[in-house]
Amino acid sequence: MITAGIDVGIESLKAVILKDGKVIARESGLSGGANRGKTAEKIWNETLTMAKLKPADVSKVIATGQGKQDVAFASDRVTEPVADARAARFLYPKATSVVDIGADQVRVVTLGKGDSILEVVMNQKCAAGLGILLKSIARTLEMTLDEMSNISGNGKAAVNDGCAVFAEMDVLGLLNRNIPREDIARAVNEMVAVRVNSILNDKIKPAKTTTVLVGGVSNNRAVVAALKKRSGINFVIPEHAEYAGALGAALMAAG
Amino acid sequence: MERFHEILQNRHEYARAWKKKTGGKVIGYYEPYMPEEIVYAAGALPVRLLSQHEPDDTTDRQMYGNCACSRDILNQFIKGRYDYIDGLINAEGCQWMLNAFQTTLNNQPELFNHYIFVPDYVDGKTSKDVMRSELVVFKKAVENWMGKPINDSDLDRAIEVYNTNRRLMRQVYELRRADNPVVLGSEAMEMVLASQVMDKTEMNKILEDAIAKLANRKPRTDTGVRLMLVGSPTSDVALEELVESLGANVVIDEVCTGSCYFWNEVIPQTNRLMAISLRYLGRPHCALKDNNWRRRPAHIHQLYEDYQAQGVIIAKQIYCHPHGTDNPLIWKILRERNIPFHYFERDMTLPYEETRLRLEAFINMLKPMLVLK
């Protein structure tokens, strides 16, 4: 059976086509604000082309993500944590929790027996926009996201870890004091880790070795390293972790 | 002077050392309405719990919407910075502090703890009796816990030590009034802050020394614009230092961790607990308790005049609701009396650039260095 999942994030849109439990095509792009519906179609078509398929070949499409209702051709919609949970179980059957750090939201899903979910914790509003912050700081520092995620080691600089807005303020202050760009980037990565760790501390704390990390920011090695250090959790990071939502939706479409 | 800075910076070490030296017990307290004399008379060290800057990734689990002050105290407890504390006392004040108290106890129920109800209507006719009866209960609780009674002579001694401290601090503040003061705003503030985490007997000794030394200091002629600080409690002197770096000086404050802490003394009477009650109810009103008869605006105005300040900085902690609720009236009064002021919100840390901009502009506004056409 061929099924597909589309994850319409606030920033990026991801599509996955699944055939008999195997991913045969994946594609992503920017979500595009008001045109999310059209972007979804465009990326969907690209994914189909990649898989050399026609729309009719796909038996079911499920959409997820903050813009899921904009996907006109999807026959069903699921919420993001449910899709994440499904994907995590598929990618790593031993998984007990899954943490998704996206552009705007951080979600911690604790998995229960069978298909059940014990708890979903989402970031508080003041911890929103961590992925966006990383991107916007990269722009301010004129660095690429990749450069920012390669930074390691220690530095003295620190930014306010209360929220993205205050952190950005402090970054500008550090720039004014001519602190090296690398130090600033490091401080911001650390700040993101502090905020995410605070969400991990909420309600049920994820297990040390069986927690799966997905979402765009899982690509940021520096943040992940800092988070590992703070939380003591040795995350399992699947390949193509940012597609987890889409994959989960495709799996759900397959039943 | 440096000694105060040192103790303030290393307040945890100070308390641990005190404990080791004396074998005594340390009691942490949250609100300025806590009658320290009683604790001191029992032979324990009362320490005001102050916030610190530390990444906070622990309190979201149990708190929401709190001011950074109360949040950070909980954060420090969870991280074990306050492992030397044997007991916690909260004298009713702000609810966020009550929250910090209660939540800490939920995490560490083994601590000795007591809650003192402080009348909301501090000027009420019967409020002093309620306060006194609360102190009777409190004294008994401390006695039971310490395992020995607190005598009148213990109380007298403690009252004397605290009154001496208050007098000395008033003396230091008196020095700030001079046109060319020998003590800067940040230095004086550091003293007050340090005094809240120190053994007062020791503090008094150091303080006497310091005052003697101050007398020989050369008056500063470069302190510039005289400012007054009003607002939420703080635990550091970053703001004062910033002001000084901009060619101005904070000459007086109306802050709960500043002048309000020591402003009035216990007036002795045979009923010691009543004397203490009256002292605490009669302290400069904190924003929360300033509800029926408004004394705060008058007090602020008086300090402003006495210290010949030229402008007022109102700095409020984010989510500090007592000060938030009081602002409209303070603004109104200041405007009516043509007193220039600048209001802003601060967090645990001061964003340097932004605050500098505000203060510099405010100082330029008060005393333009350019004769603009």
Place this chain on the structure above:
Amino acid sequence: MSKQKWETRPLEVWNKAKEMRAKWQKSIDTASSERVLLAQGNCQWSIGFPALRVIEDNPVGAMMANKSDEFARVSRLAGEIIGWGREICGYQLNCWGAMYLGHQIDGSPFPLRDLVIPFSDPCDQHTKRGQAPMDYSPIPRFQENYPLYTGPQDPNRDKTMIEDKVYTTLYIIAEIERIFGQKFDDERFVASVKVSGGITPYAQEVSRFMQHIPSPLSQKDLYSFYTLGGLTKGDPGETVAIWKALRDEVEWRVQNNIAAVGNERFRWMEAHPPPWHFLKYYRYMEKYGAVCIGSQYSHMMAGPMELKKDGTWGPRFSGGGFGRTIDRPIKTREDAIRVMLGTEARGHRFKDDEVIRPWALDDFAKAYKADGAILPLWRCGVGCTVTRKEQGLRLSEMGVRVLHYEGSQPGDRTDLDENRLFDQLDVWMESQGLRKLED
């Protein structure tokens, strides 16, 4: 809905209730023209003064939020401009913002207050209530103490605190008589205290009926009623009559399995007032077959209740005080005040529970067989949110699924992200394996 499990039908007493509310509102609106004193605040004894109306900023603010987003927003801005920040309780911002603007929603002039009698409530925002009108135009204000302490019950402490309150209340009444030259009518007051004791048993029964599956009423219904006896001081006799009618109707509903939500399959509880401008989420939850069985707040008229050892849900106090049945004669003003205050200084108000009985919500969940709890986190004010996250932790440990959403305050829509809330509700339901019954 295709096929409902249970029958649903609207409440019949509802119309009568509406009428009573309208009457009360009118008496406020005409207060100034009738030369009636208008007090900011709330107290039961106000009924003793023939020409005194008490009205709090809380219901005014809530009503504004409910009626007009725009007017509430403009009012809040007026408050912000004179110096309030966003950490202030939204009711206060709405109500006094309108005072600064000088008019009400319908454009009529804002009725200025003549005196302030702050409502006794542990929320810090209440301690400072009524200062806005006092600072705006000099009017008398009568503060009292709101005693509270943690730790074990101590009769001696209670006694001192209650004596203080009795003294202060008598003093305030005498002061109002002196300042405004109004005679306090003891008989009326005594009658009112007796009558409000009369409501309590009915309210408690209604509360207990809510334990039934399917729930006969939902949170929205409760909100229509709780204001009747408590916040609006209408005709006492009428109030008791309507509570009786309500009780009878609810009993009938329980006997006949008339449900608030026809497809009830999930029961959830709350902890505080909802956002008054956004009551539509209750409707939305019905799509999932979920019903809200109330909160301590909406069950307030029944007074403090607790889970008894035998598993029943019953009143916590007897012998006077808010929500307590009266078991002794009331003759004088002081008797009535003492009954009104009860014998314990704390536990009086549902918000005391936040501090002294943190397990209160656990009990509530058990009593009402709640599957879930929606606990809002409000950024402004204090009383709304203090210890809410800890309560959430306790409930989760019990196996009750908890949803926190964030906003400013029930009367302030600034921070409430409606679509995010819908998303959260979807996640909450779906993660428990529940999907919408039908769209």
Place this chain on the structure above:
Amino acid sequence: MAQHYWQWPESSWTATDIDWKKAKTVTAGVDIGSNSTQAAILCDGNFFGYASLRTGPDYRSSAQTAMEKAFGKSGMKIKDIKYIVGTGWGSQNVTFAEKTIEEITCHAKGARFMFGPKVKTVVDLGAQTTKAIRLYGWDRVRDFQMNDKCADGMGRSIEVMADLMQVSIQEMGEKSLQIEKDPEPVSTTCYAFANTEAMGLFREGYTENQVLAAYLFTIAWRIHGMIGRVQPEKEIAFTGGLAKNPGIVKRLEKAMGMTALTSKYDPQLAGAIGAALIAQEMFEKG
């Protein structure tokens, strides 16, 4: 990323009809904002040249570049300028400046030059901070207010929003005005909330223009509160980058019942011009 929606156009201009070599005093002001850097040059008080560009991560070189762009082909060099005043967020990094002065004084001064003596209230809408400045009858600051801490970064947030919406920053304002009635604003608390909430409006079926309208209304509303706190007079001038966004300015005008003053100068230049004017005074005072 194919298109940079957030990028606003940089610009510069140098007068060709003034011979700077003949001028008695040549002064300059450099405003290093957190987002944009401007340089303005005055010859005997006449506007000679300016440049406005994006501040890079190296503030010092941004200041340098701005000066060079403002010189254009005139052949002027930094050493030819008698007095330079630095201002703005990064003022300390104008290494070649004789003096630095905070931007509130500079904006007040610059606005008087740009908008004429009618101005009583100046509102600087910068990328990181917004300020409302009330003047005395002349160009001295009488009272001022800056945004609350949580309202920082409104200008930067618009850039993020431009990216998320994929609408160019210059078109946002116009687009947001092409609707019949403004929807209620989203959260005015801070931009992190506002961005999320605005993006969520699509769920309610909002069109692109409506989302933009709600979003810009939010920012305008926030600024309205701040302006109110200085008890403004009606003669208001908007300066700073956001003053170029009609979606904000028009909404503020409507909410406050006034019409903003206009000027032939680019509003973003106020800080730099003010600094150059102060430089001139400083120089004349000696």
